[in-house]
Amino acid sequence: MNTQRSAELFARAQQLIPGGVNSPVRAFRAVGGTPRFMARAQGAYLWDADGNQLLDYVGSWGPMILGHNPPQVLSAIQEALQEGLSYGAPTEREVRLAERILAAYPGCQRVRLVSSGTEATMSALRLARGYTGRELIVKFRGNYHGHADSLLVQAGSGLLTAGGGTAQSAPSSAGVPQAFAERTLVADYNDPEGLEALFAARGEEIAAVIFEPVVGNAGVLVPTPAFLEALHRLTQQYGALLIADEVMTGFRLAPGGAVELLGLKPDLVCWGKVIGGGLPVGAYGGRAEIMEMVAPSGPVYQAGTLSGNPVAMAAGLATLEALAQDPPYARLEAYGAALEQGLREIFTQAGVPVAINRVGSMITVFFRPGPVRTYAEAVASDTEAFKRFFHGLLERGVYWPPSQFEAAFISAAHGPKELERTLEAVRDVYLG
Ligand code: PMP
Numbered sequence: 001m002n003t004q005r006s007a008e009l010f011a012r013a014q015q016l017i018p019g020g021v022n023s024p025v026r027a028f029r030a031v032g033g034t035p036r037f038m039a040r041a042q043g044a045y046l047w048d049a050d051g052n053q054l055l056d057y058v059g060s061w062g063p064m065i066l067g068h069n070p071p072q073v074l075s076a077i078q079e080a081l082q083e084g085l086s087y088g089a090p091t092e093r094e095v096r097l098a099e100r101i102l103a104a105y106p107g108c109q110r111v112r113l114v115s116s117g118t119e120a121t122m123s124a125l126r127l128a129r130g131y132t133g134r135e136l137i138v139k140f141r142g143n144y145h146g147h148a149d150s151l152l153v154q155a156g157s158g159l160l161t162a163g164g165g166t167a168q169s170a171p172s173s174a175g176v177p178q179a180f181a182e183r184t185l186v187a188d189y190n191d192p193e194g195l196e197a198l199f200a201a202r203g204e205e206i207a208a209v210i211f212e213p214v215v216g217n218a219g220v221l222v223p224t225p226a227f228l229e230a231l232h233r234l235t236q237q238y239g240a241l242l243i244a245d246e247v248m249t250g251f252r253l254a255p256g257g258a259v260e261l262l263g264l265k266p267d268l269v270c271w272g273k274v275i276g277g278g279l280p281v282g283a284y285g286g287r288a289e290i291m292e293m294v295a296p297s298g299p300v301y302q303a304g305t306l307s308g309n310p311v312a313m314a315a316g317l318a319t320l321e322a323l324a325q326d327p328p329y330a331r332l333e334a335y336g337a338a339l340e341q342g343l344r345e346i347f348t349q350a351g352v353p354v355a356i357n358r359v360g361s362m363i364t365v366f367f368r369p370g371p372v373r374t375y376a377e378a379v380a381s382d383t384e385a386f387k388r389f390f391h392g393l394l395e396r397g398v399y400w401p402p403s404q405f406e407a408a409f410i411s412a413a414h415g416p417k418e419l420e421r422t423l424e425a426v427r428d429v430y431l432g
């Protein structure tokens with residue numbers, strides 16, 4: 001496979017952009033080698049700058065649930081383009097997108113639209129602090145909620161491979177003041193007893209607990225019923241807000257996201273990715289009584305020049321409309337189940353110990369014996385073995401996320417042909 005053009009672009013990029021990329025995990029640091037620069041995409045496929053066709057399991061890290069370039073989304077964007085790019089004034093599409101989001105999440109009565117997942121979680125935390133008058137937040141080791149200061153404490157995603165702090169409440173990025181990190185308490189995912197102990201010690205000071213309802217950013221981790229029960233019970237008992245970060249899972253795992261799938265009752269929900277259909281949109285929402293604390297209704301300030309951008313709204317709205325008209329969730333589950341089963345058979349035959357975690361269209365192959373339920377179990381994976389898997393697939397035209405600690409995403413454009421091509425590539429790597 002010729003990758004000369006990607007190599008040239010990467011060399012140029014490294015002289016211009018830190019690490020040659022505008023978001024760390026794209027740099028392939030966790031797997032080595034040269035990242036592919038992409039030139040175009042269609043359906044389940046990407047084409048890199050050298051013209052190589054790649055079967056895509058990254059899906060822009062989640063937004064592209066319909067596959068690339070769905071016609072109804074493209075035409076909605078084209079229509080919006082004719083009407084202007086940005087007004088800095090309210091528009092009908094914002095109302096319609098807000099209606100769609102709230103209809104899918106009956107526990108939420110108000111939603112504020114922003115431009116990224118980071119903005120959504122950061123604003124939800126400010127709101128939780130403003131609403132409760134408390135300062136502490138709780139997050140889980142290896143969960144990632146974007147790059148706001150308070151949340152870069154024991155964070156997942158690219159930070160799992162980039163190194164960073166390890167002590168309790170140590171920042172996982174340089175430049176995060178210790179004073180901020182100290183206001184973030186870190187607990188273990190799927191450890192209800194640990195959470196109980198944390199609340200027993202500091203419960204009265206805790207404004208909110210933020211969590212990934214299905215983790216994607218340590219690789220896929222599935223919450224246990226006991227953990228979910230403890231989250232709800234303790235936040236309620238101590239008057240802290242429960243914030244479900246559905247940036248990755250919202251409108252992906254079910255029409256009402258993980259909240260619907262798992263029967264959760266969070267106080268606030270954060271969205272991103274799918275609700276923008278590939279353009280920059282995030283959102284946070286909840287009960288009116290809490291959300292009306294946000295400016296201009298209330299004293300918690302939050303704003304954005306490009307919030308509710310009409311072109312981005314058109315993309316998000318068309319995506320959510322397509323998902324509602326022809327729900328792909330059963331097909332995504334069927335594809336995911338078949339992929340999981342096929343991978344299990346190949347790895348068993350090859351004698352390679354793996355733990356495969358999957359919820360619907362999110363899947364991770366951990367290179368270690370299972371089960372993998374916690375962050376500690378995830379990070380004990382054999383990352384060298386993962387590199388072999390990743391590069392083996394890439395050489396065979398399958399673009400898997402370039403880190404052990406990420407979810408792979410299936411789209412509605414993935415069908416039997418793509419499934420067979422994927423399994424054939426894996427067979428070729430391990431069984432020759
Ligand atoms: N929360 C979760 C669960 C995420 O997966 C991400 C991004 N991967 C974010 C928040 C941050 O979103 P963004 O990258 O759009 O700022």
